[in-house]
Amino acid sequence: MSLKIRRLSPQEFALNAGPLVDIYISAMGYDPAIRDGRIFSWRREVIRPGFTALIAEDASGVVGLAYGFVGTPDSWWDRQLRLALRKKGELSAEETEVLRSYFEVAEIHVLPRMQGQGLGRQLLNELLWNAPGKWALLSTPEVPDESNRAFGLYRSMGFTDLVRHHRYPGDDRPFAILKLPLPLS
Template sequence: MMNPVAVGPLDLTARVDDALDVQALAFGLSAEEQRVRRSIVLRHLLVPGALSYGATEEDGRLVGFVYGVPCDRAQWWSTVVEPYLMRNEHDDWLDDAFTITELHVLPSHQRLGLGRALITGLTDLVSQPRTLLSAIDTESPARALYRALGYRDLARRVRFPSAARPYAVMGAPLPLLRPESPHHRTGP
């Protein structure tokens, strides 16, 4: 039986090592990759407007997290994806958008709605009218979730310098879509 999980704002600076442990299990990071990512996460959190959300069990154990920053064309991620977006005439998405930097849930807690709760909770706090993210360019549960939230592919086969596999850049208007309640439907 799963312990109850609370989803809400997270002091990611204080919990960075816990978050990287989640990411290592969910995404398959080595100890060296965790060390490198630690400094990257802490640097991102200094960006004005950076936000983070976490999924925490009653005992304080972090089982999922998401964080992001307002998009800036001078950021490394933006400089890598911009040529791909330009080819598809979507580079305007780099303006006035919020970038989801990382979203990870422990494998034991996946498919319970935590990823959806994390990303929607976080993006409900931002002032930008749209959001961007990158995901491994394969049909995966993560990509299916993003599509269900309203994200669409803006560029595919995006190559990041240190990544072995290509990524897709996806964008969605805010607020993100919510599933319709079976008791509350619109239309005929």
């Protein structure tokens, strides 16, 4: 099977947001009723500083995606991040540095039938290669003993804990927020 990783322009990403959100819904097990709201949100994110989007394609079409951008205090996720860190207590010097210069891995998803084949690693490596910022941040649902492919991937790449058990509005699951120093080694 021949896989190809390809960068999308912001315009291509916006035009293809529907099928990309479908991959997200499938990979995360979300209710398809959120589809229109997610498409609207993803299309708005193409104007974020440093916006970068990738897709993975095979003969059947798009099988994975990753996108991110520079973290800025005007974003919903940055506000959630700051709230989560404040709940932990006073910010450490490292946490303060993270907030000053990070690349947010907004989404990385692979169709369930394609998971476990290294595609997520390829997407993440390509997305973070030369990413602006001193840190890469992402969040992932908590699972017992970190026993899923996502945690396995993130840990194997060197991501460490920034915040654990954060609850985002609109999602009942707790999430881990993980950090990785940049540039990639």
